[in-house]
Amino acid sequence: MNLTFRQIECFRHVMLLESTVAAADALRISQSSVSRAITKLEEEVGFNLFTRDGNRMKPTHDADVLYQAVARTIDGLTEIGRTARAIQSRRLGRIRIICLPALLETTVAKIVGEFALRHPDLRFEIEMGGMARVMEEVGKGRFELGIGAPPGDSPEVRSVVLDKRPVCAVAPKDLKIGRDGVVSWPELARHRMIVLLPGSPFRERIDRQFEALSLAPNFVIEACTQQAALQLVRAGAGVSLVDAKCVASEETKKDVQTLELDAPMFWESCLIFPRHELPSHAISTFIQFLRRSTESSIRY
Structure with a gap:
């Protein structure tokens, strides 16, 4: 034929x-x-x-x-x-990174920019995706480094913790909520809440916390990214829980209330590698810079 x-x-x-x-x-x-x-x-x-x-x-x-x-x-x-x-990227001194949106928007993009200024001969390719895509792309060797949530047991990838990131509540400026800048989980559950889509590691962490406290939150909007959730809060659509680094800028703090949680919550970010490949010199150098920039005490 x-x-x-x-x-x-x-x-x-x-x-x-x-x-x-x-x-x-x-x-x-x-x-x-x-x-x-x-x-x-x-x-x-x-x-x-x-x-x-x-x-x-x-x-x-x-x-x-x-x-x-x-x-x-x-x-x-x-x-x-x-x-x-x-393969061509590794030969040409190019760093290929795939990252969760929340981590790219709050930390990784800025650090890559600073690193690129120090290493002008390197080329970068950065993509973002959910954890399933991060795992698949890194596991198949199409990206040398993934940055995401703990991936669990996998025959294709290995991971190490990068940092523990605090979670905070955000609410419209004119909403009466919390006391002295602190809000309780039961009070959050009574408000209209904006959360990430099911399947997000961040959403799963929040769901587990509410379940552990036997609370039934009022989820009214599911957003694709934490930045989208933050924009919805700015518009007055409800309250949300986000990575505290999403609201680190003074400009963002002008538009919303930022509240600490009475029972603090953290979520871990991880570096994810192909299990059977050693990182290139360029990736190793970037990881060292990334760790210093995130002030992590965990050695790679």
Whole structure:
């Protein structure tokens, strides 16, 4: 069987767009070229892939089955490309970091900027994602360093604690809440609360605290990041719990109340590495700088 990449590419686009015209536009080729590629592919595989329903190309059952294999192949090619870029990055003196949004926004971005000024020959690539993505990308070696919450047991990654970060409550300026700058967990539970989406390590930490105190909080808004939650508090939509470093600036403190918790809570940030790879010299140097900047006493 002599299949070509162009045939597979055309098939994939027609499956996704259900039109040879739309597929041709996406591929920047003529509609007749797409139609010829589909015809040749059908001749090679020996069965029909589409039936026409007006202007719509309706895939057959056999096409659906074939597409599953095509999708796996495309995903594999994408992963090969990512892995190649990761290898190239290490050779070129590039540092690739993937980080939880809360840590990137409050700490990591600033520290990377300071480190880059001291090492102008290094190149950086920084992405953010949830813990599942951080674990996957670091475990597969596409990023040399992840910065996130404790990952638990994993055969693909190893981790060390970076620091323990205090959590504080934030509330609209005009809301009567707490006493002398301190709020209790039962009082928080009675207010409209803005929290992160389920699955976030920070959200899980908060859920466990409320459960331990047998409290049923009034969660009214679920936000994608702590900065988004903070903006919602500024707008008066409710109160929230955030990493204290999110409200460290004087400008932010002008817009919201910041309250300590009567029962203090902390969450840990961790450095996450591929389990079977030693960090490059550039990464090791960055980690030392990161640790000094976060004033951590834990040795790497």
